[in-house]
Amino acid sequence: MSPRPGFVLEVDGSSPPTLFWHGERLSLEQLPPGSRVIYPPEPIDPLQDPVTAIRAALTHPVGDRDPLPALLVPGMKLTIAFDDISLPLPPMERPDIRQLVIEEVLDLAAGAGVDDVALVAALALHRRMTEPELRHALGDRIYDAFAPFGLLSQHDAEDPTNLVHLGCTSRGEDVEINRRAAESDLLVYVNINLVTMDGGHKSVATGLASYKSLRHHHNPATMQASRSFMDQHRSELHSSNWRMGRLIAESGITVFQIETTLNNDTFPGAFRFLQKREWEWRGKDRLGYLAASKALDGTPPRLARRIFHSVRAPHRLTSVQAGEVESVHELTTAQVWRQQGVVVEGQTDILTMGLPYISPYNVNSILNPILVACLGLGYLFNLYRNKPLVREGGVVIMTHPTPWAFDPVHHPSYIDFFEEVLSETTDPTLVAERFEESYATDPWYIHLYRTGHAYHGVHPFYMWYWCAHALSHLGGVIVVGGDPKAVRRLGFRPASALEDALEMAKDVVGPTPTLTHLHAPPLLMADVQ
């Protein structure tokens, strides 16, 4: 039986309650009759032999690019950059697709007698990965062969000696990227394209760039002009990256882009019910839900978080394409759409979403309040093409415990951002004007970013900018079951139960609202007609 496409359920009297994520917990909520629930398509069939597919992609590139073996010559300088810990979500079962791809690239390089090979994790301003995380992404063989010799590095956007300014785009945007990557004869970029925002020129122009370069597209104005940033053709974020990517190409840097897509097989074994449609749950699924929800209710959040963060997704490779960046990315985007696209008729007054425990920026740590906002209003809200799922002036209701809690190692500047910035204003433009520079240039944050495992000082600002489109579009945001103090600090309204939240939303959108629930994860992209 071939996988079924996405589905929009209209809730009626006979519909079972709907599964809501609530951070590290789960609940079933009865939505009012007439509500819609959008389900993602089922996981599409993976490629049967990933290694063969990878080899084929490397030797049969798309666009104006020679096959990889032809680009490898003895004595050349080869750099392999790869996506960091933020992809995929949750981290996939071993072997990670990056390992499979890079092993193939290294095999070809070894065969061609290439000696000067370096690996770079394309962190941008993300935190440095830990040794176990790198081992997971690359495999032990690659790690042990490169790391001890300093040949496996993590991009340092604050190391002036290892950055090269390549020039400015036609719009005056600085393009400053990793020196090793820029000065290599060939830059191979290994990507995992989980959502349509990823990949393309964004891989190099963002992943290997400096703050000086990133600030041109990571700002409130760009995010306001990206409707949405998941839709490359209507996204200023992408336009800017594309201008930069072309300038990189014009600078003589040869990028051999390898993009991969995964199916949305997100949860293994006992958690399988999380990606099933409720009315199709069988005894095993109901039992799974009961066991999981009861057990999680009685588990301290810290332990529940550890359990969830140890989940490895059974994602499987659905496509791999290599060659010239733009041609590759066109194919990739189509593949992501094939897995995630759902056609939805018309907008809704109220959009509900259950927020899970994870976002791209808290792998192995806590989803702090700022990341809660970003996951709901940045990521899930923007998972649309054409029009937002929720109408202008509508309300988003998110369920998440939203504790006033931060990871001091990963998110030190978030703590201060929450205390110092959001207590003053939640307006992204004012936030940027008044506070961004001091956080971006703060020596202590820079120190922690460069030597520890901290997100860059400016990163919480980016998370807030990610919400900019939603914040200006929406009439209100309600968080169900969140810490009221933390929720209010975000500028949202707290509610203790979904019914209360619906009543509160009616004050904004009127007494007979339409309601749509985004049943994710697994992820989906709504094509709103």
Added chain:
Amino acid sequence: MTRVRQALAGKQLFVTGATGFLGTALVERLLRAVPDSRVVLLIRPGRRSDASQRASREILRNDCFDRLRAIHGDRFDAEVSARVTAIAGDVTLDGLGLDAMGMQLLSECDLVVHSAAAVAFDSPLDAAVEINLLGPSRVAAAVVAARSLARSQGRRGPVHYLPVSTAYVAGTHQGEAAERVLGHDRFTIDVDWRSEVDAARRSRSDADAESRRPKALAGFTSEARRELGPAGIHLLAGRAERLREEWVRKQMVTAGQSRAQSLGWPDAYPYTKAVGERALVSEFAPTVPMTIIRPSIIESALAEPRPGWIRGFRMAEPIIVSYAKGLLREFPGVPEGVIDVIPVDLVAAAILAVGAEELLNAVDPAAVDPAAGRRAASAADPAPPSDDPAPIEPSVYHVASGVRNPLHYGRLVELVQTWFTDHPIYDGDGQPIVVPAWSFPGRGRVQRQLTRANQAMGAAERIFGSLPLRGRRAAWIAALEERHLLVERALGYVELYGAYTETEARYRVDRLMGLWDRMDGDDRATLCLDPASVDWDRYVTDIHLPSVVEHARVKMTPGRSAQPGRTARSRSAVLSPERQLAAFDLENTLVASNVVDSFAWLASRHLPPAERITFVSELVRQAPTLLLLDRRDRGDFLRSFYRRYEGAPANRLRDDAWELFNDLLLAKSFPAGIARVRKHRALGHRTVLITGALDLVVEPLRPLFDDVVCARLSEAEGRFTGRLGELPPIGEARALLLAEYARAEGLRLEQSMAYADSSSDLPMLEVVGYPVAVNPEAKLAAIARRRGWLVEHWDKAPGGSRPLLPLGPFDRRRHRSPAAPTATTSLSAAALSASARRTAHVQRP
């Protein structure tokens, strides 16, 4: 102008005790009621201020003078400086410590009022003796000298001496006390005042000698250690010496109380006053014309200078406030008994009226009441007449309410209870405190109850104090200690004042009423001294209690206080831009970790699984010993503990320390603490980390501070020797280092902050102007609370990952043989074999 004021007009009064409650009221009253009078004030110079500075600051700036200030407006200062002269002197010195100029001024006065006294009911015996017993005689001797000086200059000199005593010299027992010098009734025991003075002075030296015996000294030292913990020899010695002095003082208080009680007085105050009266009368009655004024319990003003004016917290006020705060659940007393209270303005008026009468008397003895200044034809008086032919029994005036207008104790309690029910004090949470109803139990029962509570709290305090608690739990212990202190104080009140609420004596005021009868309408209006003029219900309800709560600064409005609390105020003081230097301790101040954690992490970082288990169990086994050593002396502990690093490879540990920082220190850091360091830096304060932790451990923290002072292990051939390079910056060394640092950098310690968590950091906390206790352990919490230091409770980030044990991450790869080389690039293959050669196995430090 009327008779009394006419008599005082143009006269000059010499006043002692003008900084006291009655003295201030008297001076103000005189200046206001008799416009062209003047006063000379005898004032003991303070440590930092001379007599006239004290006069202007402690007397003239008191709100007592607000009314006079309003009358004179801009001319107040000129007016006052023309009429008030302050001279340096001390009633505990023979000759009052007057210089020639002072003696000259005294000789130019017409009246001498001696109101200086040690009024505390729990004064040490010797101090009470010096001031209360000998004071009146010393002043009398000075008057004698002044009179002879005046005569040598052809003037008359002081005409009359008015020593202020207390009605309670007659005791508190049942019966009436007449306005006569002591010795005429059967109640007072005749004791020789000189032996009392000698005995008091001797008991001071006896107690002092007792306190210096080896056993006693050892006791003080161990008490100091119990209180402060390992705070360093210097601080412990200082504290032990203070404890010794306190002990001696307590001995002297007890000595005073027991001597007084053995002679039938409730405490040292009336006892020393009584013996002082006898000394005065026996030595000076023949030579100095004098009238003794004996007020009862002086309380806030009825009308002058304004209703409710009071100075200082007196006898009844602390009891009333403790009651209103719900601390005194019971207080002994006889409801039918009379509590003899007299408003201060009546006493001041009485002194002036008596003084006026004596002045008139001296001019024309026949013109006044023959009873006043009556010559007692007692031939038995042994004192030989000098220049006055006949021996004289000085007049005595009671200024008391008990006979003419009694206030019954039961009524007082009722009024107080009603008032606080209508006007409750609010607790910290803004909730009204309900006052208890007193059942007038016997003194013994209340004392027993309080003693039991006192003992229970003391025991709880000792038990909890010995637990290794810190932060909010330790603050709770400090709160318990404070509560304990209050119970102790309540017990003290009951012991001290119980006698006064159970008093059944009646102090006759016949002579005072005679004086009142002779006063004309105008004088009566200006200088009201009739106890019957007090409407007790109105006085207690509308005058006294509002004044008491105002002075006690208690919370009288519901809800949480809108103005910033003490913590917020201290915090903003600490974060003021004028400050210069902020010194931080590391362990438990900025991170919830310690040297043992760091060592355990570093030592276990490269251990294979089997050895990890041995390592952990060994460390756990040693934990109690380590804890004990740390509590005893932090320096010894560090030195011995750091030996464990002997032989450890220095460079690898330095590398590992970066991982340690992220895995352990930062994960267990207090974000609010780090934010505070950054805040100080942003304010332009110099920030310095002073810690006993090792340099390699704190290296990643260096960018947070301007400077780091830490311990450093010496090294030989790339390995640590286990010995410290220099003295570790802890305890007293830390204070010295900080002081040196400040001096070198030109920063002022009084403008500096120190943040620390333990009493072993006391030396550092004490050298700065703004000490901050962070998550203090019990001892420091108690100290911080007592001294009003800012206390911060900083938590670990609730979202951080917290390893159960402080162990380095276990890394399987390092302990497996390297993976079989695969065909990657030639370089990678070389790398693989190279990594195979590096069998990473760390020797345990």
